[in-house]
Amino acid sequence: IDQGAKGTMRARQLVTWQAYQRENPPIYATAVNRGGRFAAAGRGNRIHLYDLSLGSKQPLNLADPSLAKFGFYGKEDAAHLDVVNSLAFSPDGETLASGGYRAIKLWKKSPATHRKGPKLPLSPGERLALSAGNDWAASFGEGNGTVLWSLPDWKKVREVGRDAGLVTAVAIDPKAGRIAIGNKAGKLFLHGLGDGKLIAEGNSTHASPVTALAFSHGETPSLVAARENKLIEAWPSFPGDGGMVDWAPLREFKGHAAAPNHLAFHPADENVFFSAGEDSSVRSWKFKEGNLVKSVTGLGPVKLFALSPDGTRFAVSGTAPGASLWDFATGKKITDLRGNPANSLRSGQAERELTFAKGEQTYFKGEVKKRADERKKVEDRQKKVEKDLKDAEAKPIAEKKMAMEKARSESEAAGKDLEMKEESLVLLEKGVPEAEALEKKRAEELKKRIAALVDPEKKEKAALAEIAKLEKALKAQEAANAQDKVEEALKSLETARGKSDLAVKEAERLRKEKKEAEELAAQAKQKHAQSKKELDELKKAIATAKADLKKKDDALVKAEKEYQDLENPRVQFARDLERAKEDLVKADRGIKDYEAAEARADEELKQIEESAKQAKDDLAEDAKRLMVSLSFSGDGKTLLTLDDSGLATLWSGRNEGRWLESHQVSGKPARVLGWNQKEVWILDEDGHFSTLVPSGDWILDRVIGGDLAQTPIVHRVTALAFSADGKLLASGGGDPSRTGEVLVWDLAENEAIRHFPDLHSDVVNSVEFSRDGKRLVSGGADKFARVTDRDTGEKIHSFEGHTSLVLGASMQANGRILASVGADGEVKVWNLVNGDRAGKQGGYAKEITSIRFLGLTDQAFVTTAEKRARILRIPLGNPANVRDLSGAVDVLHAGGVSIGGGVVAAGGESGVLRVWKVADGKLIASFEPPVADEVAKAAE
Known part of the structure; x- marks a missing residue:
């Protein structure tokens, strides 16, 4: 917000970079x-x-x-x-x-690259030998003599040793500028690289064909030669001025049971050289002392041999497919180098995928069966529910419902009647005390009226008695004809009558009120009695109504139970049927989904089986392939094998011979000529030269x-x-x-x-x-x-x-x-x-x-x-x-x-x-x- 953000929008920030300076970062x-x-x-x-x-x-x-x-x-x-x-x-x-x-x-x-080069003018069957620095090549083996080539342009320089007969082995020493040639007749010749002139001809007591030659790597290199008679000869270095007239071997090395066909000097020790042959052994010798240093046996016939640049390891291949890497010091095999490891990885992955796919197929088959079993259970449940529903619907549910409705109507009527009575009861229970109170009130009022009438009636009676007395006196006066007395008596009578009228009227009024009070008291008493009677009768009626309602309710409960006992199962069966139908739809959908998944699993399994079969077939073909060449890189980190199918495989030359990569080379390669820094030179059977550059950085x-x-x-x-x-x-x-x-x-x-x-x-x-x-x-x-x-x-x-x-x-x-x-x-x-x-x-x-x-x-x-x-x-x-x-x-x-x-x-x-x-x-x-x-x- 402080930076200007609005709502949920984030403010744009300018990034300022600085160097990451943590010395030991995690x-x-x-x-x-x-x-x-x-x-x-x-x-x-x-x-x-x-x-x-x-x-x-x-x-x-x-x-x-x-x-x-x-x-x-x-x-x-x-x-x-x-x-x-x-x-x-x-x-x-x-x-x-x-x-x-x-x-x-x-x-x-x-990526690795394989570049086709020129077709070399080589005859079929000709062999090639390269110098240690890949500056020179010599071709030989068809006819007499040897042809020298300059590298890497593959220009023909000259022919040497035309009189050497059928050449069987060549070794080039670029440092001393010499080339050694051995022939089928057992002769050994030494020529100069620069002019091709013969420097010396070997003088050996053996006429056995020369099978291999090798120079040491010093300034004045020594030469070793192997012969078909199983011997190895040590030849001295020959001075460049041609001063040595008799060039003869210094000593012989015996021990091979078959002709050695590979020779190589130790890269770091000119006094040690290695030999390998079809007697299934690789041996190391002391050049000067003439003694055997070590023999590694049990290798199988050695057709191909390559020595690591540090002289500690060697690779061999023979009449059986594949090759092997050995530690010379211990005489133990490090690993087999065979087939196409890329295909092995592919086959291994295919097998894992096959196992996985079979597991998936089994799972989905099981799920389909599981869901089919579930569907069968649902289907059986549906059939049972349909039958139960049909049986339930066949029962007298309608009659029971009508009976229940009638019982409910009667129960409701009885309830309403009881409710009305109980409402009346409330009023009556309230009215009876009121009537009783009114009765008491009216009785009190009557009592008061009676008490109030006593004195007026006495006065009335006295007044009437006075009038009667005065009337009698008047009559007596009239009878006495006492006029004056009569008038006086009349006056007294009139006065008495006036008072009497007042007393009578008052008494009449009070009697009337008394009568009214008596009537009201009688009415109140009657009303009280009537209320009590009605209350008693209503209580009895309510008790009767309650009993009737209970009877009606019991009848309703019974009717409801009889109805529900038939209807509830029907409703439940109907619900169960709907659920069963829904479950059946779900089950069908589940079966369809899992059948589709099973079909996909089957198809995937089929494809993987085909892939696995192809991988196995490829492995079987790989296992048949013979090696045509073995070669260590200049730093010894990499060993390259080339088989007869044109598969170039790179292996670690130092770390247990682990596989690095493989490349199919076009054409039909005859052999690996050697490494030129990071390039591998390859020659095919038709004489085409090509370079393989393995994958790089x-x-x-x-x-x-x-x-x-x-x-x-x-x-x-x-x-x-x-x-x-x-x-x-x-x-x-x-x-x-x-x-x-x-x-x-x-x-x-x-x-x-x-x-x-x-x-x-x-x-x-x-x-x-x-x-x-x-x-x-x-x-x-x-x-x-x-x-x-x-x-x-x-x-x-x-x-x-x-x-x-x-x-x-x-x-x-x-x-x-x-x-x-x-x-x-x-x-x-x-x-x-x-x-x-x-x-x-x-x-x-x-x-x-x-x-x-x-x-x-x-x-x-x-x-x-x-x-x-x-x-x-x-x-x-x-x-x-x-x-x-x-x-x-x-x-x-x-x-x-x-x-x-x-x-x-x-x-x-x-x-x-x-x-x-x-x-x-x-x-x-x-x-x-x-x-x-x-x-x-x-x-x-």
Whole structure:
């Protein structure tokens, strides 16, 4: 954000380079090529390549000359400006890919070339002898005399020894300017190279044909001659002035049981020479003393012989196919040199692929049968369910349903009736106390009215009595005719009547109120009684309703049970039938898929069987081929064998005779003439001269990315992998904590054909192709291992379970098992068929830094930060240890595996590269980091 980033876009940064200056850089990337000949290590920003077959401890330093423009590297110094984070060999082993900062570099081994030369004017059957420095050649064997040729232009110089008769052996000494000629008559002649004049004619007591000649390598060389009579003669050096009149042998060497046909002086000791013949022996002799030094026997008839430049080893070939390499000091055979090792590798790989393909065929056949058995079970289940459903549907389900519905209706009606009664009960239970209270209230009011009426009625009665009294008095007065009394009595009566009326009215009013109170009290009493009666009757009715509801509910439960007992099985059978139909469709689809897979496996097996048969046939043909020539290179590092089919094979002359490479030479070669520095001179039966230049140094072929302004690679390339056909290259990387990208490159077009910029949410630490090339396996710092469709980018599987960075992920060749490792110190195993975790292995105290399955097997190579390199067996379950590889003493950052899985390599913090043979776990080699002056010397 401080740098100007907006949203998820990363701000463009200007890269400023500086020299990588770590003195002893660790190894962060390793790789081993097909066959295990080359092992590569990325140390800092350099790539060191080791030829395991030659056995040299000094690596080839792969350098990009263009980096010199930055000013702090020479043209032969660095491979990348940044640390080499990843390495991968192509399947054919001829290309090495390296990953740096936003760039991938491809390094190629310069291919072997075979160039046809001129046709030499040689007669059929003529033989050739070359001088030690390849300056001269002599042809002989047809007719009399010898023809001298200057090299390398093959110009005819002159004929010598025309009077020598049929020449059988020639030796050239360019230092002293002489040529020795031996003939069938047993004569020996010495001529000058410069003028061809006869210097001397040998005077020997033996007339046996000369079979071989050889000069020593000194300034005044000695000569040895072998004869058909099994003798070897030692001849003295002859002065150039022709002063020695009698040129005779000094001594004879006896011991061969057959005629020696090969002679050679020890390159470093002029007093020692070697002889070989058809008596199955190679012998060394003291020239001056005349004694036998050593004899190596049991070789078989020696037809071809070659001595190493240091005189410690020799190669022989006889009447049987092939050749062999021997250590002369011990007299022991180092190895057999036979056939075409490339075909042996191909045959071995074909056999492994055949075993794998048979296993796959067996697996898919088993899966097809398994799914057919499952389908049969599903089909049987479907038939049974159909029958059960039919039987269930035949039962009186409808009648039971109607009975259930009727019972439910009656139950619901009874429930509603009870509900209404219980609602009424609530009201009644509330009304009875109210009626009782009202009754009590009305009784109290009546009591009050009765009490209130007592006094008014007394007053009324008294008033009426007073009126009666006054009326009686009035009558008495009237009867007495006491008028005055009468009036007074009337007044009193009127007054009394007024009071009486008031008293009567009051009493009447109170009686009326009393009556009303009595009526209200009677009504309240009646209502209370009625309420109690109704409550009692309602309670009885509710009890009856409850009993009726229970009866109805019981009837409903019974009806439901009778219905469900018939309906539930029908429904379940119907569901089971639908599931069975779905399962049948799935089973059919599964059978179809696995039958297709089985067909592919059958076709692949057929092709592999044909390939394996062809490989076996080729091996059988290879085993029949006889050698026509053997020759050591000038430095002795390489031995070349040439067989009668024209196959030129290079073997290590020093390191157990390991195979280096093979090349088919056009035409029908007759012999190898010799080495001219890095070239091999070959002559075919028709007299055509040709040169074979074996494959040479590894050079930078091209750069992918590199231009920081144009490259789609966003950061360091932390993972690389080739597809099985070598046409595609996958690179992994990403912007730390932002993205984890994978790109797929078309190497023919040199462009990215797929770019998955957000396959992971953090840097991709590991990437590889599935065996068929259709899927990508990746592991990232986001703790995920993923399987992705190469073409669409669809995430087929996302495996979550690691608690820290995933540092490696690898898929078994069968495509059904994936193993991942990480900084959490666990190996996790995943089932790619169903996506489940299948097993795990813990017990690691530190990170597991890499994992790679070995070829077509279920074994994998892992490296760890706890100084362990280990072979694991990883089935569909928990991994098991096969063996720990000895020698690792530092934190290992990277591991590499050869294509076939026979050789593994690992490197780490100490910068030491170690290489092991998987079959027995033995350490093949250990390479310390080269010091600066050694690197400079190697570059020079």
